[in-house]
Amino acid sequence: MSPTPEPAADGPVPDSGAGSQGLLGATRIRELADRLGVRPTKQWGQNFVVDANTVRRIVRAGEVTSTDHVVEIGPGLGSLTLALLQEADRVTAVEVDPVLAGALTETVATQLPGAQDRLEVVHADALTVTDLPGPPPTALVANLPYNISVPVVLHFLETFPSIERVLVMVQLEVAERLAAGPGSKTYGVPSVKAAWWTQVDLAGRVSRSIFWPVPNVDSGLVRLVRRDPPATDATREQVFAVVDAAFAQRRKTLRAALRPVAGSGEVAEQALLAAGVDPRTRGEQLEVTAFARIAEELMARVTA
Numbered sequence: 001m002s003p004t005p006e007p008a009a010d011g012p013v014p015d016s017g018a019g020s021q022g023l024l025g026a027t028r029i030r031e032l033a034d035r036l037g038v039r040p041t042k043q044w045g046q047n048f049v050v051d052a053n054t055v056r057r058i059v060r061a062g063e064v065t066s067t068d069h070v071v072e073i074g075p076g077l078g079s080l081t082l083a084l085l086q087e088a089d090r091v092t093a094v095e096v097d098p099v100l101a102g103a104l105t106e107t108v109a110t111q112l113p114g115a116q117d118r119l120e121v122v123h124a125d126a127l128t129v130t131d132l133p134g135p136p137p138t139a140l141v142a143n144l145p146y147n148i149s150v151p152v153v154l155h156f157l158e159t160f161p162s163i164e165r166v167l168v169m170v171q172l173e174v175a176e177r178l179a180a181g182p183g184s185k186t187y188g189v190p191s192v193k194a195a196w197w198t199q200v201d202l203a204g205r206v207s208r209s210i211f212w213p214v215p216n217v218d219s220g221l222v223r224l225v226r227r228d229p230p231a232t233d234a235t236r237e238q239v240f241a242v243v244d245a246a247f248a249q250r251r252k253t254l255r256a257a258l259r260p261v262a263g264s265g266e267v268a269e270q271a272l273l274a275a276g277v278d279p280r281t282r283g284e285q286l287e288v289t290a291f292a293r294i295a296e297e298l299m300a301r302v303t304a
Helices: 025-035 053-063 077-084 098-111 145-158 172-179 190-198 236-248 264-274 288-302
Strands: 071-072 090-095 120-121 139-145 165-171 198-206 219-226
Touching: 053 139, 053 198, 053 219, 071 077, 071 145, 077 090, 077 098, 077 139, 077 219, 090 098, 090 190, 098 120, 120 264, 139 145, 139 236, 145 165, 145 172, 145 190, 145 219, 165 172, 165 198, 172 190, 172 198, 172 219, 190 198, 190 219, 190 236, 219 264, 236 288
Parallel strands: 071 090, 071 139, 090 120, 139 165
Antiparallel strands: 165 219, 198 219
């Protein structure tokens, strides 16, 4: 057997402990972090995936194919990026950490020689991104930092209508909120706003043990498949304003909760009745199409 060549002192080396060719394992990830002088920070919500089976599971759940241009948010050291590049046509990785953004292409070139030509790295805060290089993205697949997960998903669904599918790993509580339906205790603003653009499903649970450092909570996989928004003359902003007001104080009836938006309880009641909604109903009982009807009737009265 030929001896394993010694790695160059100043460059990344292929991982021998990933459990799958080209992917990163726990040992390799720590080696990369040490070489870069990187330690996961709470500021950017960094928890790196150290299990190759998990990144393969995420790619499968995201139904990534060879025709996809995938955008990945927060690639970190590249665990999921490598798995995506094994299946997708192109990957655009958006990374806020300048050190990690600068190292990602080199890591990919070492682990999957040639695949770096299909990778574009964008050094930016994902919440400020309004344009991406290359063809329009068709999918978003990411291990999202817990502190920005919902705003990032909603921002990309709004900004990039070409995104057909989203598969994100987020804090389990957030995953359950996104996928919740009317009447559930976890149903709220994220549930309704995600449903404006997509059909949302909980795609599984993920143990906290596959991260470094190990977080204090488990994670969940959420699948979102784009669909047409509800048919309404109200704008998305108007509908979302009604949603925000309805859940600002969950225990209030919609007649009371919508008073600030409507200008009075009487106007709120008129709009609710015209939309076919009992004014004594609470927001947690309504699906997104009902909120769209309410917004349409409410705006007609407020602007009349």
